[in-house]
Amino acid sequence: MTHHKGVNLRDVKVNDTQEFIQVRPYQEGSLEDLWQVRSSCESGRIVALKCSECGLLPRAVRVVGGTEVSPGRWPWQVSLYHGSQHHCGGSVLAREWIVTAAHCVHRRLQASAWLVFAGVTTHGSMKQEAGVSVKKIIYHPLYNDSSLDYDIAVMKLQVPLNFSDAIRAVCLPPPHQDLFQGTQCWVSGWGYTRPDQGQVAETLNEAPVPLIGTKRCNSSCVYGGELTARMLCAGYLPGKIDACQGDSGGPLVCQDRFAWRLVGIVSWGRGCAEPNHPGVYTNVAQLLPWIYRVTEIY
Numbered sequence: 001m002t003h004h005k006g007v008n009l010r011d012v013k014v015n016d017t018q019e020f021i022q023v024r025p026y027q028e029g030s031l032e033d034l035w036q037v038r039s040s041c042e043s044g045r046i047v048a049l050k051c052s053e054c055g056l057l058p059r060a061v062r063v064v065g066g067t068e069v070s071p072g073r074w075p076w077q078v079s080l081y082h083g084s085q086h087h088c089g090g091s092v093l094a095r096e097w098i099v100t101a102a103h104c105v106h107r108r109l110q111a112s113a114w115l116v117f118a119g120v121t122t123h124g125s126m127k128q129e130a131g132v133s134v135k136k137i138i139y140h141p142l143y144n145d146s147s148l149d150y151d152i153a154v155m156k157l158q159v160p161l162n163f164s165d166a167i168r169a170v171c172l173p174p175p176h177q178d179l180f181q182g183t184q185c186w187v188s189g190w191g192y193t194r195p196d197q198g199q200v201a202e203t204l205n206e207a208p209v210p211l212i213g214t215k216r217c218n219s220s221c222v223y224g225g226e227l228t229a230r231m232l233c234a235g236y237l238p239g240k241i242d243a244c245q246g247d248s249g250g251p252l253v254c255q256d257r258f259a260w261r262l263v264g265i266v267s268w269g270r271g272c273a274e275p276n277h278p279g280v281y282t283n284v285a286q287l288l289p290w291i292y293r294v295t296e297i298y
């Protein structure tokens with residue numbers, strides 16, 4: 001929801017078959033638990049909600065083992081420049097909000113040092129644009145710099161993005177959705193396309209990466225208990241395809257019946273695309289209350 005206002009029933013057009021949802025006040029819990037369907041509106045006072053569109057693909061990535069993409073393929077992907085360099089990826093949540101990894105902004109909290117590039121896939125084209133300035137950077141208070149637990153941050157932009165075919169918001173996942181291992185998801189970014197290359201990619205790359213169950217990923221031959229509940233794994237145990245340096249903060253998205261959702265944020269991995277060391281992502285569904293709280297307050 002991006003905007004709401006109170007209106008009088010007599011000022012809006014309703015037909016006879018229209019039903020109302022009554023929201024009972026003063027109760028804890030989610031909106032879905034509080035509402036009741038009514039055939040009439042006794043008070044005559046209603047609330048108009050303006051919802052934000054997200055997760056839609058238009059008509060129409062350091063990622064190791066991936067493929068180059070053109071603008072509009074992942075319209076929520078942004079490049080975060082620190083100084084004059086690509087530093088991390090990020091995702092558009094709303095016109096004024098970008099979500100990224102806490103380890104990208106930690107010790108770099110000066111908002112004026114950052115620029116956000118949306119709607120473009122090559123660094124060549126970013127260099128010809130002004131970019132969007134950042135007003136505020138907020139990272140999770142429980143972020144742990146050594147374990148990378150709670151690796152999430154948001155940036156509020158100085159000016160709202162203009163949405164287009166090439167710039168759109170990604171949806172957040174629902175709070176209680178089972179993430180089944182093997183679900184095909186996608187990672188995108190400008191990170192290294194070869195682990196030893198030491199240079200970010202000129203063009204955005206994408207790669208398909210299936211989710212890996214936490215039990216498996218935390219087993220002794222993989223990450224041996226290093227994963228917390230705020231992390232999830234995606235990729236391949238034989239290696240070869242993975243996110244890498246420079247992809248951090250960027251999206252891991254999975255498509256459900258309705259939309260593309262930001263299931264993970266590129267966080268860490270041992271090396272890149274190595275056997276038994278798949279990519280580790282921030283588990284976004286576990287951090288929704290924090291996202292909603294900060295984007296509501298600031």
Ligand code: ARG
Pocket residue numbers: 191242243244245246247248249266267268269270271272273277278279280
């Ligand atoms: N920490 C890295 C960054 O800052 C991302 C590492 C992701 N590694 C991986 N193997 N998936 O860009």
